[in-house]
Amino acid sequence: MRVRAGFTLASVVLALITLAALAPGLLTGSTPDAADALAALQGPSADHWLGTDANGRDLFTRIVYGAAPSLLAGLGATALAVVVGTALGLLAALGGRAVDEIVMRLVEIVLSLPTLLLALLVITVTGPGTVNVIFAIALYTAPSYARLVRAQTMVIRKAGFVEAATSLGLSRGRIITRHVLPNAFEPLVVLATIEVGTALVAAASLSYLGLGPQPPAPEWGAMLSAGRDYFSVAWWIAIFPGVAITLTVLSITVVGRHLQRRIS
Amino acid sequence: MSAPVVEVTDLHVSFPAVEAVRGVSLAVYPGECVAIVGESGSGKSVTARTLLGLTGEEATVTAGRLAIEGVDAASFSERQWRSIRGRRVGYVLQDALVSLDSLRPVGKEIAETLKLHRAVPRHEIPRKVIDLLTEVGVPEPEARARQYPHELSGGLRQRALIASAIACGPKLLIADEPTTALDVTVQAQILRLLAERKRAGQALLLISHDLAVVAKLADRILVMKDGVVVEDGTASQVLGAPEHPYTKALLAAIPEPSTRAPRAGEVVIRADGLVKTFGKRTAVDDVSFELRAGQTLGVVGESGSGKTTTARLVLGLLQPDRGSVEIDGLPWTGLSRERQRELRRHIQVIYQDPLSSFDPRFSVRRILDEALEVGGEPRKTRLKRAVELLEQVGLDDSVLERRPLKLSGGQRQRVAIARALAPRPRVIVCDEPVSALDVSIQAQVLDLLVGLQAELGVAYLFISHHLGVVHHVSDHVLVLKDGQVVESGAANQVLTAPSAAYTQELLAAVPRLDTNVSLARRAS
Numbered sequence: 001m002r003v004r005a006g007f008t009l010a011s012v013v014l015a016l017i018t019l020a021a022l023a024p025g026l027l028t029g030s031t032p033d034a035a036d037a038l039a040a041l042q043g044p045s046a047d048h049w050l051g052t053d054a055n056g057r058d059l060f061t062r063i064v065y066g067a068a069p070s071l072l073a074g075l076g077a078t079a080l081a082v083v084v085g086t087a088l089g090l091l092a093a094l095g096g097r098a099v100d101e102i103v104m105r106l107v108e109i110v111l112s113l114p115t116l117l118l119a120l121l122v123i124t125v126t127g128p129g130t131v132n133v134i135f136a137i138a139l140y141t142a143p144s145y146a147r148l149v150r151a152q153t154m155v156i157r158k159a160g161f162v163e164a165a166t167s168l169g170l171s172r173g174r175i176i177t178r179h180v181l182p183n184a185f186e187p188l189v190v191l192a193t194i195e196v197g198t199a200l201v202a203a204a205s206l207s208y209l210g211l212g213p214q215p216p217a218p219e220w221g222a223m224l225s226a227g228r229d230y231f232s233v234a235w236w237i238a239i240f241p242g243v244a245i246t247l248t249v250l251s252i253t254v255v256g257r258h259l260q261r262r263i264s
Numbered sequence: 265m266s267a268p269v270v271e272v273t274d275l276h277v278s279f280p281a282v283e284a285v286r287g288v289s290l291a292v293y294p295g296e297c298v299a300i301v302g303e304s305g306s307g308k309s310v311t312a313r314t315l316l317g318l319t320g321e322e323a324t325v326t327a328g329r330l331a332i333e334g335v336d337a338a339s340f341s342e343r344q345w346r347s348i349r350g351r352r353v354g355y356v357l358q359d360a361l362v363s364l365d366s367l368r369p370v371g372k373e374i375a376e377t378l379k380l381h382r383a384v385p386r387h388e389i390p391r392k393v394i395d396l397l398t399e400v401g402v403p404e405p406e407a408r409a410r411q412y413p414h415e416l417s418g419g420l421r422q423r424a425l426i427a428s429a430i431a432c433g434p435k436l437l438i439a440d441e442p443t444t445a446l447d448v449t450v451q452a453q454i455l456r457l458l459a460e461r462k463r464a465g466q467a468l469l470l471i472s473h474d475l476a477v478v479a480k481l482a483d484r485i486l487v488m489k490d491g492v493v494v495e496d497g498t499a500s501q502v503l504g505a506p507e508h509p510y511t512k513a514l515l516a517a518i519p520e521p522s523t524r525a526p527r528a529g530e531v532v533i534r535a536d537g538l539v540k541t542f543g544k545r546t547a548v549d550d551v552s553f554e555l556r557a558g559q560t561l562g563v564v565g566e567s568g569s570g571k572t573t574t575a576r577l578v579l580g581l582l583q584p585d586r587g588s589v590e591i592d593g594l595p596w597t598g599l600s601r602e603r604q605r606e607l608r609r610h611i612q613v614i615y616q617d618p619l620s621s622f623d624p625r626f627s628v629r630r631i632l633d634e635a636l637e638v639g640g641e642p643r644k645t646r647l648k649r650a651v652e653l654l655e656q657v658g659l660d661d662s663v664l665e666r667r668p669l670k671l672s673g674g675q676r677q678r679v680a681i682a683r684a685l686a687p688r689p690r691v692i693v694c695d696e697p698v699s700a701l702d703v704s705i706q707a708q709v710l711d712l713l714v715g716l717q718a719e720l721g722v723a724y725l726f727i728s729h730h731l732g733v734v735h736h737v738s739d740h741v742l743v744l745k746d747g748q749v750v751e752s753g754a755a756n757q758v759l760t761a762p763s764a765a766y767t768q769e770l771l772a773a774v775p776r777l778d779t780n781v782s783l784a785r786r787a788s
Binding site for chain 1: 611617621625638687
């Protein structure tokens, strides 16, 4: 029963955040960049539910508008990692021994590096911005997908139904796209759902360090970072973006675990 | 007459969802073998487990009387049951590999039972273990006792399991499908061993789906269906003059040799000197044969004889080290993968386990659609053809949207046959196609295969370890042993008057109903 309640709550939170990302105008009448110097650093009130920042911008509005760029980085990085990881995993599993050796050793090298350090390195080379953040995160999350897909594929290619499809006369390509990949994908989807949360935190961390979207763009990590200097006088500037990140990641994890249980 | 070792009247066992056993009564006397025969789900195993107190917590057990060696066992606690198991009632299961602890030498396993029930003084245990292994006919018992289950053959494992079951000298031995997982010659040895135990005064309760196995041993036979005993009588009554239609159906389902008029078609498959080695082991050693259109070539042999490797060579899933296969007079082995793929639809396959041969995400409609696509059927007519195929194999369009997991074993195999027929093949390789099915379903599927052959003229390469089944469907037979052909020829010739010693041995090992029983059956 408790599990069910948690799942329902998480679903509602995710639905709201998705709505904020797709149609922020429906949740707030204001715009994220509307500065009002007279209303700077005000605490939560009826006019400003979550207070205002140093420039007098409404925090609630900025958090709602910040949903899209924040989610984009997490989702984008995960999507890219899944695509690249799947391709590498398939290549390793089906490309013969030599290819497998090369791909898997590369994967292990990436996995052995400290993740944040790797991301910092990439962004130092490419420069800050949402797209580069997505690349940096995908680079170090892709290897785990590659490993999963490789293992799945190796099991499935020995399955009875793959031999049956071979005997039927299906081409190798057909068998891979029609039978191997879809069956390998199920656990991948579960992993990806949970990993979106991790990617989201990673993206927020990079933004916090000033490597993500640049001001005045409303992004949760960047907002949290901006609130840092005012923490002793206006705690809400840093706390609420942090709460938004935490709630999102938590909800994604709860829903992901639920999916995982349903599938297995 | 002495008192029964076990007596149960009006036994009912129900689980939350189903009443598995309804009103079963039976008694087993010393030196007597009572057999319970039925298909999966008939309640035969549940009945047996009740006599060991192993029905589980979910079950509700009621009985008019449940007595073991005269002691009322109806209200036994779990602890009392534990003192019964092994000491008063021994239990032998189907698969010794699963039933024996894989991390312990078999000698230790047997010693464990002895220790548990303090059957013999501690210092005598090692000697007793050797005695027991000798008693069940294990050669070199000292060496075997130190081996792990996976190091033993199936037959030796089963013997070790029996040794462990009889270690404490239980008056009653329950054997649940004790030979189902074994090759036919090994099966015969185990049945002989059980017969010896019976002669020595052991009460035996034998559970089996196979009337022919039971016929060798049982004094009394109970036929169960859906939790009810539908027929109960002496072995000769039940086998010779069955009264219940279900018993008759079970008897009729035992595959009988059929005398088939040889039909001469053109050669569709010619295998010439096939050799395949895996590492140092030669799996297939110089195997040659011809298969003609509309005919069936049966390939028999025990596990490890090279049957399945031969099938995979013919299917082009393996490349032979030497030798070749021709299909319709055209070369097949040695073709490029691409070229082979184009010809694959001419040679299709049916597996022992149809479920694993279907993509778990696919519905029956998609399974057939894919096979029809390969066969070049235009998209527009595929659904119509799929329904036709289903009708041909005795199913209707209600299964189209179902997934194989939701179908029964017989239905799955029918779908597998429909899929194999879809590309209109010349040859179908049937690899143990009925081994996983209940006997009555087995008979239906065999009849279906025979009927389809007469209708479509397709040739079968029929692989089975079951000689009765092979005799039932085959025109010609190939007997394999250790990868070599030991005998081949017309099915009737080879399987009634074999010339090779090995074939004779195989045939002698097949459990058979008595001749008078067969006659009675033909008359009915």
